Amino acid sequence: MSSYAGEGSKLGRIINSFEEGFIALLLGLMTLVTFANVVLRYVFNSSLIWGQEVVLILFAWLVLFGIAFAFKITAHLGVDALTNMLPRRGQRIMALLSAAACLIYGLLLMKGAWDYFAPFAGLPPTEGRVLPTGFDTGARNNSFYMTDQVPMLEWLRWLEAITLNKGFPEDQWEHWEKLPRFIPYAMLPVAVAMMLYRMVQATVRIVQGKQDSLIVSHEAEEEVAAVAATHGEEQK
Template sequence: MSSYTGEGSKLGRIVNTFEETFIAVLLGLMTLVTFANVVLRYGFNDSLIWGQEVVLILFAWLVLFGIAYAFKITAHLGVDALTALLPKKGQRVLALLSAAACLIYAFLLMKGAWDYWAPFAGLSPTEGRWFPTGIDWGARNNSFYVTDQVPMLEWLRWLEPLTLNKGFEESQWEHYDKLPRFIPYVMLPVAVALMLFRIVQATLRIIAGKQDSLIVSHEAEDEVAAVAATHGEEQK
């Protein structure tokens, strides 16, 4: 399994490239839209009516992507005051238990994310309160919900027969006047899937002895303390 999910694997490299590129694009778009709105407002007494909503959507995407990315670089904060007192073997056992709990949580979150997003995309959510026990084929199609201000992009009109007009004859078809909500909401299952992938990677690293825990490393603090101690000795 590690050969397929490890950072050096083909899938790992693809995910790394996609994740880092997408984060950079999100930051760039947020900056561009905000800057354009400021220039329009103070320079031309105008504004992009959809600008604020787009920035909020992009920011939400960035946060969700950041959760998964933080697992990759071991940047999530945690309290290790008690685990640090244990011997290495005890720390390893607790790290594996924490990883197992995170895997279970991410799996449940994946189900919840899919079940929430699927109706907005004209798809069927799963059945079962905790674990998927089947497909709810009778779920209501909520693909008619749209964003408040974001205009519909013409090159996305091909989605209308698959979502808004699913099951209707062409003579009864309607059209989106705003961007459908399932497009910004798609980040929920995508981000949680990335989170699950990153937790699997981290768990495999812990099993292989390449990583001590899921939380942020204290190596930087140790280095700072060492430099401070050295500097103090020099002053003496």
Template structure:
């Protein structure tokens, strides 16, 4: 079983924890519900939700991205520590800090890439610079007109149109989304990366303060092998 360390009990941290668990439950529930309804319609009524498959694919992508950050929270990512385990405690701590620094740099680069990819779809400016942000690209093309293939536009989201699709145009020239805009489907990318960065910062602080030995402390494979060995030994008795 994965070890789970106590997280900071601050109000913001508690709120993030609650949101993460609720979002994962909602995503799983919606995926199951839409798939079930589509199966019933297909085999029971020779019909289907034309947008069902695309929505399930979007929700699954959200679940994977969100799950990466959540796995940092519960230390569910598998880590190989065969080499570091042979080092003294001081050496393990140094390597843990170096690993945390490398992961933080990677997460920051990923955050820039996630924002720069998503921002034009939302009518927002990406950053300048190839590796690190060096400014704001105010002249970037507005790609907010891109929509999904089959997912219908939700009427209660029409308030987004003046902020994205019609930004900078007089009201007489406004257009309307006929399908759900892609920036909504892609929004989980920067959100999930931001959460991953948040969890990495938490883990790094815990390593610095001595409350955690390594960045990834899951030994799920070892635990499973030990459980199988114990079960096999009991059967032989």
């Protein structure tokens, strides 16, 4: 028993549409770039030198964003052989404990994702090994790191003033030759934030009795088995 997260509210429908549209966009762009590269290589003896790196970035985005989407539709796999042996109350308790563990892990992952991304965007990472105790304003600015082959998009040049050249006089400003790494890395905190949002929603649904667990239901498998058994009896 599970429900589609956030279907009822207008905000929920907007988020749902954004997630589905963004995942479809990523898949479409990956297919388009790969197809274009194949045509250029075998027909025109050329290639998009940045094509493979762009596809890798898009695939990483798809995986990270897909984790949150899987929480939304209860599609994560899990082993429930032991929990299914428990009574209904025991299963509910185990589901809540699992949700609590996922939330703790998600919070730790959020800190790690931010701390990894922040220096590449010229932002301060958090202090503290486990729990954030503040921001390290003296951390090194790593916004000068660039991707290997992806060309710089001119309409993103305004980011140089607030990242790469932050704190420097304009006559000393530098410019990116390639796309800065913090742009693909930005998916880390965004995806983890979406994941936490979906974890909280799933936990609330478990508390309300609208969802049994965080992993995929076996109802579909049972239905397929029942149909197969019925079909077998009809053939006899």
